[in-house]
Structure formats: C-alpha cells, structure tokens
Amino acid sequence: MKTALTRTKLLASSLVVIAILGGATYYLVDRHVVTGLVSGPDYSEEQLNEGAVDDLHSLTLEQAKKRLNYLVMDARDSINQIAMIESMRLEISPVADTAASSGEKKQLRYDEPFVPFPAAELKTALEALAQKMPAFEQLFFDNQSGLKLDVEPIREVLKRGALPDQREEERYAVQTVYFRDGTQQHFAAVGVDNAEEQDTSKVELKVNKPVERVSVTLTYPSYPGVKKIVLDAKHPKVTGDDGEVYQLTALADDRASLLLATPKNKSYVIEGLSADGKTLYSGGNSSNSSPTAEQKANLRAYYDELLRMQDNFSRYTTSAALQEHLEQFVKGLPDSAGALTNVHATYQFEDTPASIVIYLLDPAQPQTLALEMHNSVPAQARYIAYDNATQKSGFIDNHGQWVVKPRFERIEYSPMPGVFNMQVGRTPQKDGWSQLLFKYFAFVPGGHTLKELPFEIIEKPINADLMIVERETNGPYGVYDVKKQQVVVPMKYVNVEVVGDLFIGRPGLKTYGGDSSYGVWNLAGKELLAPRFSNIEVIGDFLYSTSDDGRQKDIYTLQLQKLNPPGSTAIGAFIQGQPQLLQDRKSGKYRFINPEGKSVPISLPYDEVEPFSNGMAVVKKGEHYGALDLTGKLRVPLKYTRLNPFQKNLASAEMDGFRGLVLIDKNNTLVKKLGSYTTYSLPTNSNDATYSIWDAKNENRVNVFNADGEQVDSYERE
Structure with a gap:
C-alpha cells in the first residue's frame, strides 16, 4: 500500500553560523528573504492526532479530522524547512581573530590525501x-x-x-x-x-x-574516471551540465556542510584542505537525504490536496473513505525517481578547512586480468604432507606417494632448501606448560633416510649449498655444507659475518664477552688473517682491520691485498669514490691514496687533515681551519676557529667575530648564521646533520635545523 511521503528531516536549525577561514574569522549569514514558505493556522495539542495515513480507517471522524490537521502541519513544516535550506547563501564578513592574536597554535593531524587511481x-x-x-x-x-x-x-x-x-x-x-x-x-x-x-x-x-x-x-x-570539484569561500557552488550541484552551505567550527545533488550511480570522496594544501584529519561525517525537484513538487501537491480535504471534510462520511481518497491521490502522483540523489552532509575536521575537494567517481565496473602464479617452494625430491587420518606429517614424492610415513607431530620447511625443521619432543615446564623441541634434518643422498644435523639454529643461507649455523642459542657459529652434509667452518666462532668468500669472526663459545680477537677465514675453514684484531669491518669493497691497541688501522681489498704501506694507518674509509686518508705513524704526515693503493697528488702541508666528506676535506694549520676539494685546491681559506665536515653542500663553522655556528658553502660563501648551539650531530659523508640552536628571542627555546639550514623542529628546554 502506497502511503504519504515521509517527512523530510534536515540538519539546518539556524541561519547564522560562525566560520573560520584561512586564519581570519567570518560570518556565514543569510541576508535575503526566504522564498517558497507557506503559512497556515497553528493547531493546539487538542486539535491534533499524531500519526500516519495507514490507520486513518480505525479512527472516528472527529479523530480523523485531527489526524488531517496533523498531516497538514507536518507537510507544511517540511516544505518550509526545505525552503529555508535552499534559500541559504554564503556571505562573508571578516571580524577579529582572537585566537591568532593570542599567539596560540593548534597542533593538527593530517590524513593521507586521496589520490585518484582509475x-x-x-x-x-x-x-x-x-x-x-x-x-x-x-x-x-x-x-x-x-x-x-x-x-x-x-x-x-x-x-x-x-x-x-x-x-x-x-x-x-x-x-x-x-x-x-x-x-x-x-x-x-x-x-x-x-x-x-x-x-x-x-x-x-x-x-x-x-x-x-x-x-x-x-x-x-x-x-x-573521476571528476574533481573544489569549493571555497569565493567559489561556494558548482553546477554540472546534467543538473548536478555541489554547494558549500557552511564552513565553521572545524566543519563543513554541503548540499549535493549527484548522479545516483556515482560515488564521491570529500576532503578538507588547509590553507597550505594539506589534507585535514576528518573526525567523521553525518548526512541526510534531501528531496529532488520532483519530490518537492509531489510534496506541494500532497499538501494542497490535504488543504482541499480540510475544506471539504463534510463530504467524507467515514474515516475509511478519507484514507482511501488520500491513498488514491498519492498513487496518482508522478514518479519522483530522478537521476540525482540530493544529500545534505556535514563533515568534521581537525580545523576549519580553507577549501573542500570533492572527487566524483564513475560507477565501478568489473575488470578482469590474467595472472600466472608460481609455487613459492622450490622443486624438491620430497614434500612435507599431512595425513588427516593419523594427524601426523611425513613426506611424499613428486607423484604424491608417501616415501616417509606420516609419524611426525610437525615438520616445517627451513630457509635452506633440502633442510627441514622437525618436532622431536616436548620438555615439561614448571608452570604446567611444555616446550616443543625441534631439530634440523636432511635426507641422506640417494635414499629416503633422514639425518639429524648438528646445530640448533640456521642463521642464514650463504648460497645454494652453504649456510651459517649456530650450534646452540648464544653461540658458537660455523658454516655447514648441505650438499656434503658436513661442517666446513668449525662451530667455534662468535660475532660472525660472511662477505663474499670471507668468514669474519672471533674464536669463542658465547656471543657475549670480548676475551678474544677477530680474524678472517675462508669458507673451507682456512685461516687467512690470524685472530689478532680488536675489530674487522667491511665498508663497500674494502676490509678495515683495527689492531688490539686501537692505534693501527689497515685497509685490504676483499681479496685481502693490503693497500696502506707499512708504517701508515688509515683514517676514515673509501666512501663515495673519494680518496682514502693515511697518516704516517712516525712522522705524522698525511697523504691520500686511490682504491689501487697509489698516492693521490694532493699536497698536505697541514698540521691536521680530516677524511673527505661530500667532496671536501677539512684541514688545520696553526689555530685555524679551512677545506680542500678533490683536486687539492684550498677552496675554504684557513680562517675558521672550527670547521666541521661538509653535509650536502654546506658545512657548519665557528669564526672570529660571531658567537655560535654559521653555515658556509664549498666556495666559502656565508649562507646562514645559526647562532649559539646546545648540541649538533654530524655523520661523516652524510646529509643528515642536525643543529640545536638557542632561540635569539626566547632563552628557553631551542630550534633545530637540518643540513640545509632549514628549521625542522622547535622545543622548550626544561
């Protein structure tokens, strides 16, 4: 049974709203006459019988007349609310911004922007x-x-x-x-x-x-496809070719209200943007459907018919006749289903947006794509399989036949093909639980016999045959050959690293403690460098060893060819293709070498020389510092009381006549005066310098700058 139209509920309850736009405060005010309002008598509570059309037939004629009064008032109220909303327009008048003048700054959250991907x-x-x-x-x-x-x-x-x-x-x-x-x-x-x-x-x-x-x-x-619509205070409304409407009705109190008439089969995404274009965090939204033009016309016709029925109420001899007439009238109304959906929506944000962006998306269509997917487990002679009947695991061959009967509680693949991690038992714990015990197994070549392997942990595979293994938790480590099924580097080293064909570590049974020195072995266990170093480090294509007393640093290729001459020690490392700095242990003189170990023709008549960082090497003579470029030219003269390694194209320095740090470029141009500092961080050959500088106006505030001299943070010092 078709009944009267449901009363339209709209969110607007006031015609005066406060809004904040771009740091200034504005009013959104309706300053013109509302059109389309209808008037009529007010009814007292005794003159009304609240309800719908459905049960009119059950009322007495006296009560049916009161129900008709209620339906008239309800329809009139709906018509007037719609008229008030549609008559609103955006008018802006600036007033004082008290929040901005007080110096308060709101900490905002932002959303990832929606990026259309049709x-x-x-x-x-x-x-x-x-x-x-x-x-x-x-x-x-x-x-x-x-x-x-x-x-x-x-x-x-x-x-x-x-x-x-x-x-x-x-x-x-x-x-x-x-x-x-x-x-x-x-x-x-x-x-x-x-x-x-x-x-x-x-x-x-x-x-x-x-x-x-x-x-x-x-x-x-x-x-x-996608269509983008932008609304703001200057452009609050956009109308499309097919009658669709996108209208901003309120922009205030960290929210935005919109009237939308969009195609029914399309979806939309709405974002609020700050003045600098960031996507404001949305705290949610609410929406109500608004009537279409056809629905409004039907509502008005329905209201007019209700008035006629009031005027001619004496014609109806029963309340059932009254209901039948009203239902027949509604059935005769034109179809109000239009191509557009009308919505009144309100979105809440972290701050009042400077603009609203609407992405209107075409109806989603089913798409297909052909894929070819491959088995992540490499081809093997046997595969782990689970038997549903016994609830145990075993192994099958390539034809799906059991080659190891299902008798194990659990079997897992390991990081190394051909090696399996298998549950071999449980160890009871004091709290009533039990710890599962696992061991590694591999098949003996030429058959289906499992062999237990002599280690508890696979650290990582080295290649198709070799892997670093750990005998037990916290050490020691060695190398196991799966193909030969034997340990090729004994499990008697800790803090190990494998680089190419080199096994670096120190003899010991536990990873903690430092009672032994580092050495180098090959992957067959042959000693290449005796364990007599406090540290061995691989940087790029070079190995650096440090003596036990820390005074001598030598450079080797990964083929263990020593590059620094006897009596010299390395400072820094080969990085970014820059020369390596050496110092003679006896004379204290400096020189640079290239990756072949040959001297680089750079004259170094200085008291101190630092390694190259981003193409510049800091030098010192007497009490002042300067910097050389890669050709040996003194690009920064010896005039600074302190000069730090270059970060990107800039270096921080201290100089006579200014208290604190300054930033200079590679041509000795003063780029920026930072000021007095608390701390700074300067990773060599990096672009990640940070400088913590006292604020010149606030003695308790510290400003943080990056390598380019841009402020990236600020905080109060306790």
Whole structure:
C-alpha cells in the first residue's frame, strides 16, 4: 500500500553560523528573504492526532479530522524547512581573530590525501605486478592439497583503486593447473568447487601432486574516471551540465556542510584542505537525504490536496473513505525517481578547512586480468604432507606417494632448501606448560633416510649449498655444507659475518664477552688473517682491520691485498669514490691514496687533515681551519676557529667575530648564521646533520635545523 511521503528531516536549525577561514574569522549569514514558505493556522495539542495515513480507517471522524490537521502541519513544516535550506547563501564578513592574536597554535593531524587511481592506471599497475610472477604456497595432505595464493601485493595495488576504507571485493579463479611432472589439467577436473567460500585466494585440489604454476583470472571492480570539484569561500557552488550541484552551505567550527545533488550511480570522496594544501584529519561525517525537484513538487501537491480535504471534510462520511481518497491521490502522483540523489552532509575536521575537494567517481565496473602464479617452494625430491587420518606429517614424492610415513607431530620447511625443521619432543615446564623441541634434518643422498644435523639454529643461507649455523642459542657459529652434509667452518666462532668468500669472526663459545680477537677465514675453514684484531669491518669493497691497541688501522681489498704501506694507518674509509686518508705513524704526515693503493697528488702541508666528506676535506694549520676539494685546491681559506665536515653542500663553522655556528658553502660563501648551539650531530659523508640552536628571542627555546639550514623542529628546554 502506497502511503504519504515521509517527512523530510534536515540538519539546518539556524541561519547564522560562525566560520573560520584561512586564519581570519567570518560570518556565514543569510541576508535575503526566504522564498517558497507557506503559512497556515497553528493547531493546539487538542486539535491534533499524531500519526500516519495507514490507520486513518480505525479512527472516528472527529479523530480523523485531527489526524488531517496533523498531516497538514507536518507537510507544511517540511516544505518550509526545505525552503529555508535552499534559500541559504554564503556571505562573508571578516571580524577579529582572537585566537591568532593570542599567539596560540593548534597542533593538527593530517590524513593521507586521496589520490585518484582509475581503471586504466590500476590495470597498468596490476600488469606490472603480474610480470613479477606472484606466488602461492602448496600444502599437501594424504590425498589432497591446498593452494594459498599470495595476494597481499595485489591487494595493496587494488587499495589504490578503491575508495578509502572500502572492503576488498576481488575474486581469484584458478583456470589451469600445471604440475611439476609436466602434466596440466583444467581446474574443473582437479579442483574442489566451493561456491560458498568467501576467501577465493584459498583453493583445494583433489590430488596431492606438486604444482609448478597456475593460471588465474582476477576479477575486481574499478572506476573508469573521476571528476574533481573544489569549493571555497569565493567559489561556494558548482553546477554540472546534467543538473548536478555541489554547494558549500557552511564552513565553521572545524566543519563543513554541503548540499549535493549527484548522479545516483556515482560515488564521491570529500576532503578538507588547509590553507597550505594539506589534507585535514576528518573526525567523521553525518548526512541526510534531501528531496529532488520532483519530490518537492509531489510534496506541494500532497499538501494542497490535504488543504482541499480540510475544506471539504463534510463530504467524507467515514474515516475509511478519507484514507482511501488520500491513498488514491498519492498513487496518482508522478514518479519522483530522478537521476540525482540530493544529500545534505556535514563533515568534521581537525580545523576549519580553507577549501573542500570533492572527487566524483564513475560507477565501478568489473575488470578482469590474467595472472600466472608460481609455487613459492622450490622443486624438491620430497614434500612435507599431512595425513588427516593419523594427524601426523611425513613426506611424499613428486607423484604424491608417501616415501616417509606420516609419524611426525610437525615438520616445517627451513630457509635452506633440502633442510627441514622437525618436532622431536616436548620438555615439561614448571608452570604446567611444555616446550616443543625441534631439530634440523636432511635426507641422506640417494635414499629416503633422514639425518639429524648438528646445530640448533640456521642463521642464514650463504648460497645454494652453504649456510651459517649456530650450534646452540648464544653461540658458537660455523658454516655447514648441505650438499656434503658436513661442517666446513668449525662451530667455534662468535660475532660472525660472511662477505663474499670471507668468514669474519672471533674464536669463542658465547656471543657475549670480548676475551678474544677477530680474524678472517675462508669458507673451507682456512685461516687467512690470524685472530689478532680488536675489530674487522667491511665498508663497500674494502676490509678495515683495527689492531688490539686501537692505534693501527689497515685497509685490504676483499681479496685481502693490503693497500696502506707499512708504517701508515688509515683514517676514515673509501666512501663515495673519494680518496682514502693515511697518516704516517712516525712522522705524522698525511697523504691520500686511490682504491689501487697509489698516492693521490694532493699536497698536505697541514698540521691536521680530516677524511673527505661530500667532496671536501677539512684541514688545520696553526689555530685555524679551512677545506680542500678533490683536486687539492684550498677552496675554504684557513680562517675558521672550527670547521666541521661538509653535509650536502654546506658545512657548519665557528669564526672570529660571531658567537655560535654559521653555515658556509664549498666556495666559502656565508649562507646562514645559526647562532649559539646546545648540541649538533654530524655523520661523516652524510646529509643528515642536525643543529640545536638557542632561540635569539626566547632563552628557553631551542630550534633545530637540518643540513640545509632549514628549521625542522622547535622545543622548550626544561
């Protein structure tokens, strides 16, 4: 049964609102006459019978007349509220900004801006991802297997083409299964069809044969295009060619109110921007539907008919006749379903926006993409499988046949192909729990016999055959050859590192403590540098050793060719292709060498020389500092009482006549006077310098500057 139109509820309750725009305060005021208002008599409570049309027939004629009064008043109220909202307009008058004048600064949060990513761009991104061969994991059972598709990288791309917080709606349909024995079958022949399964990234197969790859059809929604609308105080309304309307009705108190008439089949994203274009954090929104032009016309016709029925009430002999007449009238009204949806929405932000951006998105359309996904587990002679009947694990071969019966509680793949981590028991704990015990196993070549391996932890694989292993927690370490099934570097070293063919570490049984020195061995366990160094460090393509007393630093290539001559020690390192600084231990003289160990023709008649940093080397003669470039030219004269390593193109310095730090460039141009400092950080050959400088006007405030002299932070010093 078709009944009278539901009363329209609108949010506006006042015609005067305060707004804040771009640091100044404004009023949004309605200064013109509201058009479209209707008037009529007011009714007392005794003259009204609140309710709808549905139950008119159950009332007496006297009560039906009171119900008619209520329907008239209700329709009139709705018409007037609509008229008041539609007559509002944005007018701006500046007034004093008391918050700004008091010096208060509001700490704001910001959202990541919405970046439109329509269908064509999304497809291109997905196709690029498909070229990287997405993976799946295959889990084996006694007579079945499961495929778990790794779809997270795909979903990350799909999120870019979806509305904020929109749930993923993609579906994955396996088409063809390619087995590792060279056969292939359509999924319909070997797959378990589960139409009720919500997560389509998990697939079941009726066989447990190892799979090499699968072809998959990805179906996902995306919007073909997007339209951007910007509203602000100067441009509060935009009207489209098809009658759509985007109107700003209020901009005040950290919120924005909008009247929107948008196509029904489109979606939109609304953001509030600060004056400098940042996306303000949104604290939520509320919205109410507003009537279309057709609905307003029907509402007015309905109201006029109610008035006529009041005037001719004596014609109705029963309340049922009254209801029937009203229902027939409503049925005869024109269809009010239009192409647009009218909405009145209010959005709350961290601060009052300077502008509102609306992204109108075309209706989402289903898209498809063909993918080829590969098994993440490399091809092996055997695979872990789970037996549903015994609830134990064992191993199957490439044909799905058991080669190790399912008798283990748990088996896991390790980071090293061909090595398995297997549960071998439990250790009871005092609190009633038990600790699971695991050991590593590998198969003896030429058969299906498992061999327990003599270590508890795999630190990391080195290559296809070798891996760094740890005998037990906290040490010691060595190298194990899986192919030979033997330890090739004994497990008697700690703090180890493998670089190329070099095994660096120090003899010891525990990682803590420092009662031994570092040395270098090859991956067959042969000693290359005796363990007599306090530290060995690899930087780029060079190895640096430091003597036990810390006074001597030598440079080696990764082939262990020593580059610094006898009697000299290295300072700094080869970085960014810059020469290496050396100092003669006896004479104290400096020189630079290149990566071949040959001297660089740079004259260094200075008392102190520092390594190159970003193409400049600080030097000192007497009490003053300067800096050389890579050709040896003194680009910064010896005039500073302190000169720090260059960061990017600038260096901080101290000089006579100014208290504190200044920034100079490589041509000795004074770029900025920073002032008195508390601390500063200067990583060599870095761009990450930070300078903490006392504020010249506030003795308790510290301002922080970066390598470019830009202020990046400020705080009160306690």
